[in-house]
Amino acid sequence: MLNFNYELLDNKQDKTIMLLHGFLSSKESMRRIAEDLSSVRNVILADLPGFGGTLSTPHDYRMEDVAAGLVNIAHREGINTFDVLGYSMGGRVSLALAVHFPKRIDKCILESASPGIADEEKRAERLRIDRERSSFIISDYNEFLQFWQDMPLFLSQRHAARSVLKAQHEERLQQTPAEAADSMLKYGTGVQPSYWDNLSGLESSFYLLAGSEDKKFVATAETMSERLKSAKLNIVEHCGHNIHLENYKTYIRLVREYLEEDNS
Numbered sequence: 001m002l003n004f005n006y007e008l009l010d011n012k013q014d015k016t017i018m019l020l021h022g023f024l025s026s027k028e029s030m031r032r033i034a035e036d037l038s039s040v041r042n043v044i045l046a047d048l049p050g051f052g053g054t055l056s057t058p059h060d061y062r063m064e065d066v067a068a069g070l071v072n073i074a075h076r077e078g079i080n081t082f083d084v085l086g087y088s089m090g091g092r093v094s095l096a097l098a099v100h101f102p103k104r105i106d107k108c109i110l111e112s113a114s115p116g117i118a119d120e121e122k123r124a125e126r127l128r129i130d131r132e133r134s135s136f137i138i139s140d141y142n143e144f145l146q147f148w149q150d151m152p153l154f155l156s157q158r159h160a161a162r163s164v165l166k167a168q169h170e171e172r173l174q175q176t177p178a179e180a181a182d183s184m185l186k187y188g189t190g191v192q193p194s195y196w197d198n199l200s201g202l203e204s205s206f207y208l209l210a211g212s213e214d215k216k217f218v219a220t221a222e223t224m225s226e227r228l229k230s231a232k233l234n235i236v237e238h239c240g241h242n243i244h245l246e247n248y249k250t251y252i253r254l255v256r257e258y259l260e261e262d263n264s
Contacts, residue, residue, distance in 0.1 A: 002061055002069040005053030006046040008077050009034055015106070016042040017083040017259070018070065020090030022242070024148065024172045024180060026052030033085070033244060036252045040259050041083065044073060048093060050183025051175055057182045063192040067096040071104055085109040085255065087244065092116065092192060098204045099195050109207045109255060112217045112241045115195035115224065127190030137181040145172055156213040156240030164245060199227040206231040207258045211239035211246065232258065 006027070008016075017037060019030040027045035034043040049066060050056035059065075070093070074082055083106050086094030091113020098105045117123040136144045148154075149169075157165060185191060206228050210221040212235050225233040234254055239246035 002049055002059055002065060003054065004046050004049075004069055004073055006044060006073050009038065009043040009045065011038045011042050013040065013042045015040075015083065016044060016074070016079050017085055017107075018044040018046060018074070020046065020048060020070075020084065020086035020093050021051070022088035022090055023184075024051070024145075024175055025168075026171065026175070028052070029168075029171055030087075032248070033252065033255070037256065037259065040256060044077070044079075044082070046070060046073060048090065048183070049186070050179040050181075056179050056186060061186055063093070063096050063187040064100055066093055066187050067100045070097060071101050074104065080104070081106050083107040083109070083259065085111070086113060087111040088113060088241065092189070093187070095195055096192070098202055098206075099198045102203055105204045107207065107259065108204045109209065109258065110221075110224075111209045111243055111251075112211065112214060113208075114189065114217070114220050115199060116189060116192050118194045118196045123190060123194065125190075127188075130184050130188045130190040134181040134184045137177050137184075141177040144177075145169070148172075153214070153216075153241045156211065156246060157242065159238075160246055168245065196227075199224060200229065202228060204230070207255075208233045209243055209251070209254065210235055211241055211243050212237045213240040217241060 019034055021027055021029045026047050030045055034045055047054040081104055084094045084097055091110040094108055094110060095115055098108045117126055208221040208225055210218045218235055221233055225231040236243050236247055236250055244251045
């Protein structure tokens with residue numbers, strides 16, 4: 001069973017939100033968001049498997065098990081239903097929570113997230129790529145980090161403050177290569193189930209955020225919004241994949257406003 005490293009920030013609020021980070025980071029990358037949501041939610045910060053203090057390598061698990069482990073955190077803390085916000089990898093996990101535990105999730109905020117790959121051949125090709133990247137991480141982590149940052153997905157970050165990029169790089173350096181590599185093969189995009197066919201049946205309220213310069217995920221979010229029963233879509237200007245890094249002020253304002261809305 002997965003053993004999650006997490007913390008509950010009890011802000012004496014009626015509702016709780018779980019924040020889930022992206023690849024090569026940890027719950028620390030979401031701490032600023034947690035602090036800025038303290039007046040509207042209690043917050044659970046969790047390290048996903050392979051990052052921070054949550055190990056991946058000792059366990060045989062799948063995406064469904066990640067979701068079950070996160071629900072178990074809420075159960076342990078006496079929390080029945082909760083909101084969830086996830087960025088990229090964390091967004092995929094957030095959607096898995098809504099799919100596998102629909103009665104536990106109220107609002108689901110997805111930042112630059114995908115339901116997976118529906119086409120079997122394309123998913124198999126992505127798994128091949130993920131296996132290559134997993135081996136790359138283990139063989140030369142510093143070189144992989146440079147490759148990762150240079151991906152077209154993150155080109156828009158060239159406009160970000162140097163101090164912000166430095167902090168991001170330092171957090172990536174703090175991760176354990178073998179753990180990060182293992183996580184990719186257990187709940188990465190190439191191996192996780194496709195949730196595209198589940199979208200139309202989900203009852204949770206969704207807020208989909210994508211950066212205007214991240215054309216691939218803009219298209220994904222637009223298609224998702226058409227299939228979900230209850231979905232709000234916002235394309236955030238002047239940023240790419242990592243909205244909360246590139247345009248934080250707008251991002252946190254949008255998230256706070258959404259959480260302050262009535263669930264009715």
